[in-house]
Amino acid sequence: MSQMNSNDPRRPDRVQRYKPLPAGCIGSPSEDPTPDYMNLLSMLFSMCGLMMKLKWSAWIALFCSAISFANLRMHDDFKQIFSCFMLSFLAVVMTYLQNPLPMTLPFTN
DSSP, rough: HHHHHHHHOGGGGGGGOOOOTTTSSOOOOOOHHHHEEEHHHHHHHHHHHHHOHHHHOOOOOHHHHHHHHHHHHHTHHHHHHHHHHHHHHHHHHHHHHHOOOOOOOOOOO
């Protein structure tokens, strides 16, 4: 048995135990809530654009959903983010179908 240990190439004195990095370190797998917030903002602005017929709100929803789609993580729910993107696109299309005139901002009268 002692001869088997002397031929063993492993070195127990060189073993280092795994310690995960703290949340503040560079390269740590911390969660970024930006895509979730942009997804929520996209839903809110698209509903405002659809209900109140505000073109600027529909465009902001499309912008927020594009940011959310661009920051997609692998474990996120793709269906939810894609449906939010389609809802914001639908809000832009529907506001222009109801009123095809160019968009006017509320503060430029």
